[in-house]
Amino acid sequence: MAFLNRGAGTMGQTNPPFMSGVPELLLLRLLAQREMYGYELVKSIRLVTGEAISLGEGVIYPVLHNLERGGALKAKRRSVDGRTRVYYRLTAKGRKRLDRLHGEWQRIESGISAALGPVNHVST
Amino acid sequence: MAFLNRGAGTMGQTNPPFMSGVPELLLLRLLAQREMYGYELVKSIRLVTGEAISLGEGVIYPVLHNLERGGALKAKRRSVDGRTRVYYRLTAKGRKRLDRLHGEWQRIESGISAALGPVNHVST
DNA sequence: CACTATACCTCGTAGCACAAGGTATATCAA
């Protein structure tokens, strides 16, 4: 069935692993509440997830850059106390992307929930 | 800080991506209910997740083999209608692994839930 | 003056999930 290749072209294009994009989702979500800078986002993610998820700067910064390049975020450099911060703000495009990713996540999450089980509540 | 390398040894050992291991979790969970064979598991995952998650044979079989090698599963070949099936059964070790992965998943899932939002309920 | 915290960044790599393809048998239809 190699002939019904998705994108056409040179071949060999794989779909992103089904569980990926969570870092992106978290970033977009946080930035939907207020504008923040990278280092702050790193700390914030650990905080809001109750230490459950801890993403390093090596994960955050590249994602931030990608999102900006894609037009989902707008960056603004600002100097505070002699330190340069890069603040990110969600654009309309980013908002849409957030909604899409959010939906995808919910689908997956509820799928897994269903598989993991009835959770053995008190039965009727 | 390269000196506080986790396992010691040759260097360069990375942690598994924080969201991985879900295929494994699903397989273990299904096999905790009853013994099944590979091809059946492929279909089953699509079913129980309500089409939300669809893992191909290229994902399932290798994971199955790994789990068996690790002693979490016990395999048994059986011939049905002239077709050879490899049935997998959960071992005690597999049961423990399932519980561990299940716990980890819950931690992560609730972390993400928390981040994604209070869901804007009626506030006090 | 060293150490820690803040704040940005990039590079190399490990590991995972993926598509594609390959083997073989059974069933059904043309």
Next chain:
DNA sequence: TTGATATACCTTGTGCTACGAGGTATAGTG
């Protein structure tokens, strides 16, 4: 008979994500 479809197993190569490590620079503290 031939071909297609479904069952049932498998492995190989690769794309991509997330990861750790490391690098720069400034500010504050002991």
